[in-house]
Amino acid sequence: QVQLVESGGGLVQAGGSLRLSCVASGRTFSGYATGWFRQAPGKEREFVAAISWSGISTYYAESMKGRFTISRNNAKDTVYLQMNSLKPEDTAVYYCAARRFVSAQAALISQYDYWGQGTQVTVSS
16 A cells, blocks of 8 residues: 655645645555646546656646646655646645556546545635
């Protein structure tokens, strides 16, 4: 079992930046690709970005490209999501998820095996 804990959310003005972190604990994180999803009030959970176990490959939702960057530090069992030029429509609960495959090419909720509890990001206009 892998436990995931997100942090770094908060309130930020439009145009600002936040860096989310996702720390894994429990069994080894080795070999797990990791992704970020988000869910806004009244909307379905949507894919944001994913990164392969090695960190070499990344995969983004089209609307996130250029503003969001996913990265990881396997020595710290941590995955990051750097979010720049934030917009009010980025307001959501952001979730970290891990899958028992090394590939980052996974944008479906069903492709992930472990989930964190989420961290709230609120962008004011």
